[in-house]
Amino acid sequence: MTTTTTSYKVIGSRPLRPDGVDKVTGRAIYGADVRLPGMLYGKVLRSPHAHARIVSIDASAALTLRGVRAVITAQDLPAIGDKIADLGESVVNLRYASNNILAHDKVLYHGHAVAAVAADNVHIAEEALALIKVEYEVLPHVLDGKQAMSANAPILLDDLRTNELGKLGNAPTNVAEHIRHQRGDLDKGFAEADVIVERTFHTATVHQGYIEPQNATALWNEDDQVFVWCSTQGAFSVQEQLAELLQIPISRITVTPTEIGGGFGGKINVYLDPLAALLSRKAGHRPVKMTMTRAEVLTSTGPTSGSHIRVKMGARRDGTITAAQAELIYEAGAYPGSPVGAGCGVIFANYRLENLQIDGYDVVVNRPKASAYRAPGGTNAAFASETVVDELAEKLGIDPIEFRLRNAVREGDRRPDGPEYKRIGLIETLEAARSHPHYTAPLTGKHRGRGVAAGYWGNWGGKSSATATVNSDGTVNLIEGSTDIGGSRASIAMQLAETLGLPYEDIRPQVVGTASVGYNDVTGGSRTTFGTGWAVYEVGKKILAEMRQRAAEYWDVPVESVQVADGVFAHNGDQMSFRELAGKLDTPVTASASVHPQNYGPGFGVHIVDVEVDVETGKVEILRYTAAQDVGKAIHPSYVEGQLQGGAAQGIGWALNEEYVYDDKGRLVNASLLDYRMPTALDLPMIDTVLVEAPNPGHPYGVRGVGEVPIVPPAAAVANAIYRAAGVRMTELPMSPARIVAALATQSTNAA
Amino acid sequence: MKSKVIVATTINGEELEFLCEPRQSLLEVLRDVLGLTGAKEGCNNGNCGACNVLLDGVLVNSCLVLGVEAEGRTVETVEGMASGGQLHPLQQKFLEHAALQCGICTPGFLLAAKSLLDHNPDPTEAEVRHWLAGNLCRCTGYDKIVRAVLDAADTV
Amino acid sequence: MQPFRYIRAHNAEHAATLLQQQDGRARILAGGTDLIVALREHRIEADLVIDVKGIPEVEELSFSPGEGLRIGAAAPCHRIYRHADVLHHYPGIIDAASLIGGIQIQGRASLGGNLCNASPAADSIPALIVHSAICEIALPQSRRRVPVEEFCVAPGKTVLGRGEFLASLHLPPPPPGFGAAYLRFIPRNEMDIAVVGVGASVQLDAERRHIRSARIALAAVAPTPLFVQEAGDALIGAEANEEAFARAAEIARAAARPISDMRGTAEFRRHLVGVLTQRALAKAVERANK
Amino acid sequence: MRHDVWIPPVHRDLTGGEERVQIEAVTIGEVVTALEQRFPGIAARLTHEGQLRPGIAVAVNGVVTPRGLRQRLDHASEIHFVPAMAGG
Numbered sequence A: 001m002t003t004t005t006t007s008y009k010v011i012g013s014r015p016l017r018p019d020g021v022d023k024v025t026g027r028a029i030y031g032a033d034v035r036l037p038g039m040l041y042g043k044v045l046r047s048p049h050a051h052a053r054i055v056s057i058d059a060s061a062a063l064t065l066r067g068v069r070a071v072i073t074a075q076d077l078p079a080i081g082d083k084i085a086d087l088g089e090s091v092v093n094l095r096y097a098s099n100n101i102l103a104h105d106k107v108l109y110h111g112h113a114v115a116a117v118a119a120d121n122v123h124i125a126e127e128a129l130a131l132i133k134v135e136y137e138v139l140p141h142v143l144d145g146k147q148a149m150s151a152n153a154p155i156l157l158d159d160l161r162t163n164e165l166g167k168l169g170n171a172p173t174n175v176a177e178h179i180r181h182q183r184g185d186l187d188k189g190f191a192e193a194d195v196i197v198e199r200t201f202h203t204a205t206v207h208q209g210y211i212e213p214q215n216a217t218a219l220w221n222e223d224d225q226v227f228v229w230c231s232t233q234g235a236f237s238v239q240e241q242l243a244e245l246l247q248i249p250i251s252r253i254t255v256t257p258t259e260i261g262g263g264f265g266g267k268i269n270v271y272l273d274p275l276a277a278l279l280s281r282k283a284g285h286r287p288v289k290m291t292m293t294r295a296e297v298l299t300s301t302g303p304t305s306g307s308h309i310r311v312k313m314g315a316r317r318d319g320t321i322t323a324a325q326a327e328l329i330y331e332a333g334a335y336p337g338s339p340v341g342a343g344c345g346v347i348f349a350n351y352r353l354e355n356l357q358i359d360g361y362d363v364v365v366n367r368p369k370a371s372a373y374r375a376p377g378g379t380n381a382a383f384a385s386e387t388v389v390d391e392l393a394e395k396l397g398i399d400p401i402e403f404r405l406r407n408a409v410r411e412g413d414r415r416p417d418g419p420e421y422k423r424i425g426l427i428e429t430l431e432a433a434r435s436h437p438h439y440t441a442p443l444t445g446k447h448r449g450r451g452v453a454a455g456y457w458g459n460w461g462g463k464s465s466a467t468a469t470v471n472s473d474g475t476v477n478l479i480e481g482s483t484d485i486g487g488s489r490a491s492i493a494m495q496l497a498e499t500l501g502l503p504y505e506d507i508r509p510q511v512v513g514t515a516s517v518g519y520n521d522v523t524g525g526s527r528t529t530f531g532t533g534w535a536v537y538e539v540g541k542k543i544l545a546e547m548r549q550r551a552a553e554y555w556d557v558p559v560e561s562v563q564v565a566d567g568v569f570a571h572n573g574d575q576m577s578f579r580e581l582a583g584k585l586d587t588p589v590t591a592s593a594s595v596h597p598q599n600y601g602p603g604f605g606v607h608i609v610d611v612e613v614d615v616e617t618g619k620v621e622i623l624r625y626t627a628a629q630d631v632g633k634a635i636h637p638s639y640v641e642g643q644l645q646g647g648a649a650q651g652i653g654w655a656l657n658e659e660y661v662y663d664d665k666g667r668l669v670n671a672s673l674l675d676y677r678m679p680t681a682l683d684l685p686m687i688d689t690v691l692v693e694a695p696n697p698g699h700p701y702g703v704r705g706v707g708e709v710p711i712v713p714p715a716a717a718v719a720n721a722i723y724r725a726a727g728v729r730m731t732e733l734p735m736s737p738a739r740i741v742a743a744l745a746t747q748s749t750n751a752a
Numbered sequence B: 001m002k003s004k005v006i007v008a009t010t011i012n013g014e015e016l017e018f019l020c021e022p023r024q025s026l027l028e029v030l031r032d033v034l035g036l037t038g039a040k041e042g043c044n045n046g047n048c049g050a051c052n053v054l055l056d057g058v059l060v061n062s063c064l065v066l067g068v069e070a071e072g073r074t075v076e077t078v079e080g081m082a083s084g085g086q087l088h089p090l091q092q093k094f095l096e097h098a099a100l101q102c103g104i105c106t107p108g109f110l111l112a113a114k115s116l117l118d119h120n121p122d123p124t125e126a127e128v129r130h131w132l133a134g135n136l137c138r139c140t141g142y143d144k145i146v147r148a149v150l151d152a153a154d155t156v
Numbered sequence C: 001m002q003p004f005r006y007i008r009a010h011n012a013e014h015a016a017t018l019l020q021q022q023d024g025r026a027r028i029l030a031g032g033t034d035l036i037v038a039l040r041e042h043r044i045e046a047d048l049v050i051d052v053k054g055i056p057e058v059e060e061l062s063f064s065p066g067e068g069l070r071i072g073a074a075a076p077c078h079r080i081y082r083h084a085d086v087l088h089h090y091p092g093i094i095d096a097a098s099l100i101g102g103i104q105i106q107g108r109a110s111l112g113g114n115l116c117n118a119s120p121a122a123d124s125i126p127a128l129i130v131h132s133a134i135c136e137i138a139l140p141q142s143r144r145r146v147p148v149e150e151f152c153v154a155p156g157k158t159v160l161g162r163g164e165f166l167a168s169l170h171l172p173p174p175p176p177g178f179g180a181a182y183l184r185f186i187p188r189n190e191m192d193i194a195v196v197g198v199g200a201s202v203q204l205d206a207e208r209r210h211i212r213s214a215r216i217a218l219a220a221v222a223p224t225p226l227f228v229q230e231a232g233d234a235l236i237g238a239e240a241n242e243e244a245f246a247r248a249a250e251i252a253r254a255a256a257r258p259i260s261d262m263r264g265t266a267e268f269r270r271h272l273v274g275v276l277t278q279r280a281l282a283k284a285v286e287r288a289n290k
Numbered sequence D: 001m002r003h004d005v006w007i008p009p010v011h012r013d014l015t016g017g018e019e020r021v022q023i024e025a026v027t028i029g030e031v032v033t034a035l036e037q038r039f040p041g042i043a044a045r046l047t048h049e050g051q052l053r054p055g056i057a058v059a060v061n062g063v064v065t066p067r068g069l070r071q072r073l074d075h076a077s078e079i080h081f082v083p084a085m086a087g088g
Helices: A020-024 A058-066 A093-101 A122-129 A186-192 A235-246 A272-284 A294-298 A340-347 A378-396 A400-407 A426-434 A490-501 A527-557 A576-582 A637-656 A713-725 A735-752 B026-033 B089-098 B106-119 B125-134 B143-155 C011-024 C037-042 C084-089 C092-095 C109-117 C122-130 C227-234 C243-256 C266-288 D028-038 D040-048
Strands: A038-044 A052-058 A068-073 A082-088 A090-093 A113-117 A134-140 A177-182 A195-203 A216-221 A226-230 A253-256 A288-291 A307-315 A321-333 A356-364 A448-457 A464-470 A474-480 A508-510 A563-565 A568-571 A573-578 A588-593 A602-613 A621-630 A687-692 B006-013 B014-020 B052-054 B058-062 B072-076 C005-008 C026-029 C048-051 C059-062 C068-072 C136-137 C143-147 C153-154 C167-172 C176-183 C196-204 C209-218 D001-008 D020-024 D058-059 D078-083
Touching: A020 B089, A020 B106, A038 A122, A038 A272, A038 A294, A052 A113, A052 A177, A058 A068, A058 A122, A058 A272, A068 A122, A068 A272, A082 A093, A090 A093, A093 A235, A113 A122, A113 A272, A134 C266, A177 A340, A177 A508, A186 A307, A186 A321, A186 A356, A195 A378, A195 A735, A216 A272, A226 A235, A226 A272, A226 B125, A235 A253, A235 A272, A253 A272, A253 A508, A253 B072, A272 A288, A294 C136, A307 A340, A307 A378, A321 A340, A321 A378, A340 A378, A340 A687, A340 D078, A378 A400, A378 A448, A378 A713, A400 A426, A400 A448, A448 A713, A474 A490, A474 A527, A490 A508, A490 A527, A490 A637, A527 A563, A527 A573, A527 A576, A527 A588, A573 A576, A573 C011, A573 C136, A602 A637, A602 A713, A621 A637, A621 A735, A637 A687, A637 A713, A637 B143, A637 C005, A713 A735, B014 B026, B026 B052, B052 B106, B089 B106, B089 B143, B106 B143, B125 B143, B143 D001, C005 C153, C011 C026, C011 C048, C011 C136, C011 C167, C048 C266, C059 C084, C068 C084, C068 C153, C084 C092, C092 C109, C092 C122, C092 C176, C092 C196, C092 C266, C109 C122, C109 C167, C122 C176, C122 C196, C196 C266, C209 C227, C209 C266, C227 C243, C243 C266, D001 D028, D020 D028, D028 D040
Parallel strands: A038 A288, A226 A253, A321 A356, A474 A508, A621 A687, B006 B072, C005 C048, C026 C048, D001 D078
Antiparallel strands: A038 A113, A052 A134, A068 A113, A082 A090, A177 A356, A195 A307, A216 A226, A216 A288, A307 A321, A448 A602, A464 A474, A464 A588, A563 A568, A568 A573, A602 A621, B006 B014, B052 B058, B052 B072, C059 C068, C068 C167, C136 C143, C136 C167, C176 C196, C196 C209, D001 D020, D058 D078
């Protein structure tokens, strides 16, 4: 479906990606592929305990092993006091960030880094780890957010006090923050309701699951310059984090981003980079390369929060929602900083509500520190609210899409946190879903059901810089600093080509490091095609202006008399193509632009799914899936579809099987891709997409963030489909076979 | 104890010898000894398929093969798929269908798909999905990968 | 991974002799899909790895109507499930061999390796049990034979003593009216360890109505793969129908001794034994009727 | 110029429950100063060392501004202090 009116030459086409051939021939250099002369290999010693005091660390035996070049512990990190810093996408206390890199006095989760080794090869480094003696005093641990809030829970951080947006409590606690959105009169709203549904939900800790493990290669020179090559969503964020954690000036750090094998928010925070740098310095300024094993990725990087959510909503017989209340408890992991704020923003964002209250709690537990994961906190929240909405619709006998349409937000309605929405596309997206053949197709067969759910994500703009140079043959080299994680080189180059009126093939984009381009925020928050696209639009305008000036000089006419259209300069019947003019330049033409655009605007998705439930084993088969979304203008539709399909697939993983499983000692027991079960090709059908193209008026090419919205609705959509197929309301993620069998058994007991 | 052994093998059609420790996997040898970094390490225990190679024409996880086992055998990696300046049809179709986002799983998928088409030149969607189930992709949702393989099968 | 030496054995006796000399510090390498991971994760240690893949009898895959099927211990799954005679006569083996790991695991993994790994959840073992397989064990100077249901004695432990290794598996030719199936339950559709696995075989009478004999074996519900003889015996003489399958399933459920772990609770596993036993029997009978 | 300033629920203890107030100001910084005069203690909750507290963002007419306290208010505006959100 396309509703766009502007006609473009390049935008909206589907050219091959510029980095494609390197990636299909195995030539592309990812982080683990970096090789430097004299390179050493580093490994990390990690805590076997969920919560323990470090009594002593003795690395003397490891240092005597042949081939071992350096060992570091937290003593090697500069001491950092409490300092709140804005790193990349999240705000952190640097002391906590430093403690997460290498545990200082306490380990707070199974897998917490304690020491690191550099050696001649990985095998020797591993042998050395076994020789480091760490004495622990094991402490009681707490894994669950609700339990961590209770009065007798073990306290993780002695100095932590609850923060209510500036108001600090005075008692030791595991609750880092309590936030609230509120408007209207809740009691009055519920009193007006004909139907009220209230349920409590639980969602598991889940991991981003990128296929490429974390890695970093670092060289700390004799003159205290630090060079880092790594897979990251943001080279500049790595640079800033290193500057803070290592206490060295930003200008002394050069970060070169390699190709990146997936991130989904998980490759923003640094883990190995500072260790590799410190090891390099200690090992006589030799480069040190570190890569995580898959088990380390799962135990020791940041997954997203598990959560407990209570939702209560009421509606009148006519289908109007009269009141909505929610309480969200998100597990931050070992240090404060869960995405509960975003969860609170998402949970009722789809609906116009006069009476609402949302309370969010950020709670520390003995799990790895949560980091961003695609629409952080959104899937948890939507799972809860969108299944309650489904139940309201069912109880009122209203079609679930119709029910949502009656309550859907539109321009001028208020978000739960107050501000008004500008131009948004929820209504159009709901209508597109309702009129899709999938929604009206008959679904027959036993234990089959169809579910729908909607989802919101706020998106982000961020800061972007880019530079372009015009070559003498009229082609253009584009230098950008946004890691290309899913085809953005193409969508960025396409926007420059469109601006310049040149063919896509004439633009050669390159992603470079911190030394070679202006500042760029991370590739995250669904911002890259929007924000960096805007930067190259500005670059393109500057280049055209400069080239127009050169044309005027060439013809010796006033610049105002030169017309520019479709890459051709014209004056009084004379014409010169961009290429011809480029060949006549005696001074080079280069342009840079830096932008920080704000009008990114939120996106909405509506997903439809058909499932079949094997009621004897509890296994759920996804039969058919359709994802509709207001995507703004789709620059490269194939990669926009890919975002919707990939987001849906991840959400299905959350829905059915993905979860962190701990033993009674607080150790993660399923730290492998065998037992942390992400969907395979055999677990999914083709995923239909509907691109609702309502151009974003806040962007020169109508771009709206796309990547995160599609992971918000799937868990709820699948839950609603399971209900229709098997008659049970699932309130816990994942909706694994055992849980479904248990729910069916409870249901039949209740019925009997 | 001598720690390293000489292994004579054929990689991407080229006969060569390399030196490795018995404990080094074929994946380590390819990447660290021979500089063929197209095979990727995603899990190092056979659960993701990113390190897929063909060993005597059979699809294997190179992380689950010892380098010394390559003695006298033939190994085919993603670096050997294109020939004579021409991409393999699968490589071409993966590009045309946008069947990769981050690209880290792509070499493994390409070799798995090649192995499938070697056995079954005209697979159904279900057969493609079954054959590729040992390869994890976290970006695409598999839709475009499956389409690319089906399209390549029509081309081959 | 710790350092080790690597030797290719010339024949079964050579391999057995090496094993004996190393006194428990040597490991047999067949497909390597378990061994290499276990060494890497320090779950086992070895000074010597003995590659047996070059030994003809260990790679063998042959069938004769009189002798039945010989499967070399190192023959990889992909050869087994493509073998015409196996396809025709040993459906339970086909089921198991084609769902161990993904295609790339099947390119290397062998039934012998799966057996020697002695995981309670091994997919091939219930299938081998219901096909009445016999293990042929090589010693430096002799051979001995053990029924497959007696091969595993504890998680990760087998009857193999010092200097002994599994050379091959022998499966008798199927009698007329024979059918078998192996089903497992996993949360995904591929790439998982069985939460529960059930193998079943039946021999029907000439009219294909009554069951002459049956075998049922379970995976992942006890410290070793479990042969539930009484469940099969309960079907002798019974009409092959859902009622009979349910009766056998109930006996299998009672025989299961599952534990709770990350892959499933004891309760869920016991429930699944019932469901899968009925389904496996139905499938075995369906195949016997073909 | 008068602006419509919305008080976050957790600070309404300082405003006697008031949800929205009218404030004359030319910048967000002046808004905070004016709020502090009327509701002593609120500035410390919203700002720290002359900047918005980490984790708090300010939205002017529905658009979060990166300029924080320095943001000029050229027209009568609706102002919200909201939790800053991150993406992945």
